[in-house]
Amino acid sequence: MEVTRPSTWPTLPAVPSPATVPVVDSGLAAELAYAFGGPFHFLLPDAFTANLVAMQDALTRSGVDGFVYYAKKANKAAAFVERAAAGGAGVDVASAAELREALGHGVRGEHLMVTGPAKDPVLLRLALAHRATIAVDALDELDQVISLALAGRARPARVLLRALPATQQHSRFGMNESELATALKRCLAAGDAVRMEGFSFHLSGYALQPRANLTARLIGLCIDARRQGLEAGRISIGGGLPISYTDAESWRTFLATQNPAHYHGGKSFQAGDFYPYHSPVAGADALSALLAAQPVNTGSSLADQLKDAGIELLLEPGRALLDQAGATVFTIQGVKDRDGYQILTVDGTSLSLSEQWFNSEYLPDPQLIPRDPAATTGLFPASVGAASCLESDMLTWRKIAFPQPPRAGDLLLYPNTAGYQMDSNESPFHDLPLPPKVVIDRTDQIRPRWRLDRHFT
Numbered sequence: 001m002e003v004t005r006p007s008t009w010p011t012l013p014a015v016p017s018p019a020t021v022p023v024v025d026s027g028l029a030a031e032l033a034y035a036f037g038g039p040f041h042f043l044l045p046d047a048f049t050a051n052l053v054a055m056q057d058a059l060t061r062s063g064v065d066g067f068v069y070y071a072k073k074a075n076k077a078a079a080f081v082e083r084a085a086a087g088g089a090g091v092d093v094a095s096a097a098e099l100r101e102a103l104g105h106g107v108r109g110e111h112l113m114v115t116g117p118a119k120d121p122v123l124l125r126l127a128l129a130h131r132a133t134i135a136v137d138a139l140d141e142l143d144q145v146i147s148l149a150l151a152g153r154a155r156p157a158r159v160l161l162r163a164l165p166a167t168q169q170h171s172r173f174g175m176n177e178s179e180l181a182t183a184l185k186r187c188l189a190a191g192d193a194v195r196m197e198g199f200s201f202h203l204s205g206y207a208l209q210p211r212a213n214l215t216a217r218l219i220g221l222c223i224d225a226r227r228q229g230l231e232a233g234r235i236s237i238g239g240g241l242p243i244s245y246t247d248a249e250s251w252r253t254f255l256a257t258q259n260p261a262h263y264h265g266g267k268s269f270q271a272g273d274f275y276p277y278h279s280p281v282a283g284a285d286a287l288s289a290l291l292a293a294q295p296v297n298t299g300s301s302l303a304d305q306l307k308d309a310g311i312e313l314l315l316e317p318g319r320a321l322l323d324q325a326g327a328t329v330f331t332i333q334g335v336k337d338r339d340g341y342q343i344l345t346v347d348g349t350s351l352s353l354s355e356q357w358f359n360s361e362y363l364p365d366p367q368l369i370p371r372d373p374a375a376t377t378g379l380f381p382a383s384v385g386a387a388s389c390l391e392s393d394m395l396t397w398r399k400i401a402f403p404q405p406p407r408a409g410d411l412l413l414y415p416n417t418a419g420y421q422m423d424s425n426e427s428p429f430h431d432l433p434l435p436p437k438v439v440i441d442r443t444d445q446i447r448p449r450w451r452l453d454r455h456f457t
Helices: 019-026 030-037 045-062 077-086 096-104 121-129 138-150 177-191 211-226 248-259 282-290 302-309 354-358
Strands: 042-043 066-071 088-091 110-112 133-135 159-163 195-202 234-236 312-315 326-338 341-346 367-369 379-385 395-401 413-414 438-444 447-453
Touching: 019 030, 030 042, 030 326, 030 413, 045 066, 045 077, 045 282, 045 438, 066 077, 077 088, 077 096, 088 096, 096 110, 096 121, 110 121, 121 138, 121 367, 133 138, 138 159, 138 177, 138 195, 159 177, 177 195, 195 211, 211 234, 211 302, 282 302
Parallel strands: 042 438, 066 088, 066 312, 088 110, 110 133, 133 159, 159 195, 195 234, 234 312, 341 379
Antiparallel strands: 042 326, 326 341, 326 413, 367 413, 379 395, 438 447
């Protein structure tokens, strides 16, 4: 079913990943699909290390004292925690299981950042025992931390106070100005039981200027807290550094041309429904741009303000550390004709490609890996459905223009899925097993070396 009107099928080509090429060209992807009998993820930890080094270099170039915590929720694989530990980074955790995993894979307790709302007492006790930093979200949580610290009588609790951003007053996270003032008084009253190390925040979205503005505000709060006798020398800006999955022109063209006719069932998406798949500055470059930004009503860069105040900048990137650090492979089980396009059914579910969790679509074009080269080439549009009985279980609603006819037994490789796509919404629905994670340790040879990830739980 060839379609010969290229302009009617918008594409979104992924930024090339050289490390993925040998996994495909060597036949390893096909071999692993056969061995596992279902979808799988493969991980490229060298990309994680490169991203981490680039962020650390950005901090060094700016002259800012900083520390990177890997946001483990973005991908639970042990390989990335191990690389964080080896690279001198910490890990951001939000559960006792995540904390134990991080410790078990080499992260020092003092290099853990504990975040999340209304933390479980078990998590707080572990955090205190291992000298982790706790981002306190509410006054009652601070009271609980102080009580546990006083009962332990050994080590002080290391805390940051999470601020409620003025631009997100309806957020359920963080403390407003009045609550922060009360929290400071309680930290002072706790004496040696608490080390109030500074403040933290998290902003939705990916704009850099609001992050610079809020960081500058918290620098002022740190200075005020120091006048009261508290340590207050660190600020965590959370995550939210964007990455680019595609180039600027492809993204602009896609947004300008996509419409319901390009999707199975006439599915409708607005531009705002999508992750910004291209960013003018991304990853470590976005961090450099943030540090160079000038907060409103100030006369200097954020980097200069941090240096002048002697503040250590903490960040908790997830997706930005996982850029190009993995991909997901499905096998096509069936091909069904529809009016002018086909529906492919693969051997897994959209729960393993988590953008659908946000009523959105994971947009980078999947790569067709055919069992046999086809003599016929052209444009063969197809949407991708999952192996469940739900109409909504679609991996790709968009009609992808494949360069040759997809067939049962061919593979589909979804690129750059390590950041949030692999884990956020996983479920063994229909008793289908969760896709295993395969670590590719060497891609600089004809036959890449691989192993299963060592995640404990």
